[in-house]
């Protein structure tokens with residue numbers, strides 16, 4: 001194992017800083033149907049599942065996906081089979097990955113977040129699940145469907161509720177939405193609530209209209225933008241959080257940088273901005289060897305420059321340096 | 327049907343003794359295999375020719391006969407093969423995978439050169455394990471074992487257990503899964519660099535239909551119903567990590583448009599139209615005539631040449647990009663994808679007829695299903711709906727006899743003929759637009775100005791005593807109609823679904839289709855739970 005690549009999020013050691021990002025790598029053993037499954041699993045530090053909710057959800061109307069310039073808009077609508085079936089059917093399969101697993105959770109009220117976390121804790125008899133990623137971008141039914149993620153008070157409440165159920169037995173990551181005026185406010189609120197780490201960004205709200213029919217393309221009309229086109233936004237938000245949130249600057253609360261990563265230099269950008277680990281999503285659909293490619297290139301970069309990931313985190317906030325590019 | 331079987335085979339007593347020694351050495355292993363083969367042979371009413379004991383000492387190439395007197399030990403393999411060719415019946419020639427590639431190469435080369443694509447002589451190489459078999463199925467082996475088929479001891483045993491209830495329990499047999507549709511892909515999904523061999527417009531001048539022919543470096547098993555996802559932009563390592571963004575290496579003509587024009591980002595899903603095997607003629611399907619029981623234990627080499635037929639959408643980004651690909655271009659492809667339809671299991675049932683009902687470009691993936699079904703000698707009837715006759719015509723690739731000119735060919739129809747369907751009795755064509763009747767030469771069952779479902783329901787009404795299974799692909803409304811019609815006659819129907827996809831590997835949930843399972847509504851991923859889905863599971867009303 002390459003020590004230069006190793007990072008940790010709270011008490012979970014990641015052998016590489018590469019994570020799957022929620023909703024783009026399945027929740028079962030889909031990776032095992034890939035020829036390069038061993039390389040993928042060897043390149044990952046942890047596996048983040050698709051969003052899980054208390055009850056089964058059928059998701060949104062079709063079409064759920066539309067391609068845009070250098071990215072996609074999706075409105076999957078959090079289709080999943082519910083937490084009970086997830087543990088019955090999928091978790092046993094996830095064991096085969098032999099990776100720390102983080103469950104991405106979504107709920108429609110603060111108390112539901114709590115109930116969901118409690119269930120996960122109870123079902124997790126084999127301790128395969130190492131962490132919970134709270135998706136605060138989902139709509140809050142009580143507040144007319146507005147996302148939790150835009151209201152610092154709500155985010156703090158949600159995180160507190162989850163924390164009160166799982167205590168220190170699971171690592172809590174709060175996944176922030178970019179659809180806010182000041183992401184650092186939300187980040188701070190999550191930290192006040194007791195989160196162990198932040199991840200950002202979720203998809204940016206967007207839509208596409210078919211000019212020939214005059215109608216929105218997505219069945220749900222609006223969707224979330226992801227892919228290479230959102231990377232500058234993601235890098236900026238990680239940079240801002242690292243700079244303005246003292247716990248992040250002091251590297252007490254690690255950040256998982258997500259959004260549009262398609263190669264090694266993209267991943268490095270996030271790390272230099274302040275991310276401890278990175279999540280790779282949409283681009284995996286395009287390049288099915290992306291995990292092993294980035295893993296290899298990162299390792300080469302670190303070796304050539306005699307560096308470690310730990311040491312590179314947040315370097316963009318200091319002085320400029322001269323390094324061999326990757 | 328009558329076969330002659332040639333094998334290195336001693337008399338019954340001897341092999342029985344040898345079998346007792348089990349698999350301890352090559353000789354007894356050979357004998358064991360033939361003990362097993364013998365059972366199968368009897369069941370299939372195959373006449374056997376025995377070979378000399380010497381064959382167990384690797385002298386594979388000398389024959390001695392029992393029953394057919396003209397084969398003699400001291401004759402060369404060429405002479406013996408020549409003798410075989412005089413026989414009217416089909417000859418099965420079994421040999422062993424472990425007997426040295428050179429011997430096998432000689433034998434299969436001789437058979438191949440004398441046979442002249444009549445498929446009267448069928449060479450079958452037996453392997454000890456499926457790993458050995460897999461190695462042999464790689465395409466580079468196609469030159470060693472020329473146009474041979476492969477099987478293993480396990481496959482034969484399984485067949486016997488199944489058909490004869492013979493006590494071969496001690497023989498370890500692999501577990502097969504019980505459902506027709508499964509995730510047991512022979513090859514896992516992988517990223518392949520494909521090389522374009524041809525990209526031919528089909529139909530009238532303003533053609534919207536193209537046939538894309540390409541090859542892969544590594545051969546790969548794609549089962550009927552499975553699909554591939556192709557990156558429609560030509561580019562070397564377009565998405566590899568060192569390029570900063572995919573856009574940087576795009577062809578210049580597109581690059582100029584970059585600010586205003588959309589280029590494709592996701593790969594595009596397509597069904598396979600047909601595959602080609604090294605050394606097999608295009609029309610092998612109409613000549614190869616192996617009994618179902620036997621075909622069910624045979625494996626071909628893996629294909630490395632594939633064709634897809636695609637329709638260019640009016641505002642389709644990806645399909646328009648595809649039309650720009652030319653011979654020699656390389657693009658990335660993720661394949662094989664989707665559930666595996668277990669054809670071997672499927673053909674075990676005694677179907678009278680298998681029907682394919684296709685509309686427009688939806689016919690394309692059904693043709694590949696026919697290709698595979700015909701290998702098992704299954705009776706297939708094709709019901710296809712197209713716009714008009716002209717839209718079928720294209721200039722096919724150069725053949726050996728026409729070095730410089732392209733010959734006229736008909737999409738769908740010609741390949742169905744190649745697979746052994748009769749133009750006059752097995753193919754039913756509905757033309758949506760009226761066209762010149764003179765052009766239908768050959769096709770007897772022509773329906774003008776009609777949708778494919780009309781003659782199809784008429785056919786079912788007339789033949790409702792037959793045991794039929796239907797496969798359909800095409801526009802949603804057409805498939806829905808086919809479902810209604812076949813449900814009326816209680817005919818099991820599978821549809822090949824089509825939905826917008828992003829990943830193709832079941833992780834994004836964008837390709838869902840509404841289904842009903844045990845009375846509950848579901849959204850099933852077409853790329854994972856399909857694309858072949860039983861029609862009664864689909865929620866057609868949504």
Ligand SMILES: Cc1cc2nc3c(=O)[nH]c(=O)nc-3n(C[C@H](O)[C@H](O)[C@H](O)COP(=O)(O)OP(=O)(O)OC[C@H]3O[C@@H](n4cnc5c(N)ncnc54)[C@H](O)[C@@H]3O)c2cc1C
Nearest residue numbers: 553594595596597635636637642643644645687824825826
């Ligand atoms: C399993 C499967 C097998 C298929 N087999 C064939 C085939 O053999 N021949 C053939 O011509 N077509 C086939 N299709 C349809 C083909 O994928 C689409 O026509 C094609 O993706 C359109 O791409 P575009 O970029 O030109 O269209 P655009 O409209 O520019 O595409 C935008 C996005 O929508 C998707 N999309 C648009 N139309 C369709 C559609 N009808 N079905 C699915 N996705 C669509 C595209 O993939 C792309 O992601 C198949 C589809 C599936 C799902």
Ligand SMILES: Cc1cc2nc3c(=O)[nH]c(=O)nc-3n(C[C@H](O)[C@H](O)[C@H](O)COP(=O)(O)O)c2cc1C
Nearest residue numbers: 021022023051135201202226227259260281282834
């Ligand atoms: C199809 C799809 C499904 C997603 N589902 C989820 C989800 O269930 N929960 C979540 O927190 N984020 C979800 N996301 C957001 C991604 O995890 C990620 O934050 C976003 O796509 C940006 O990263 P990328 O550009 O690398 O894809 C989804 C994204 C896509 C494209």
Ligand code: FES
Nearest residue numbers: 828830835837853
């Ligand atoms: S295309 Fe992603 S789940 Fe089917």
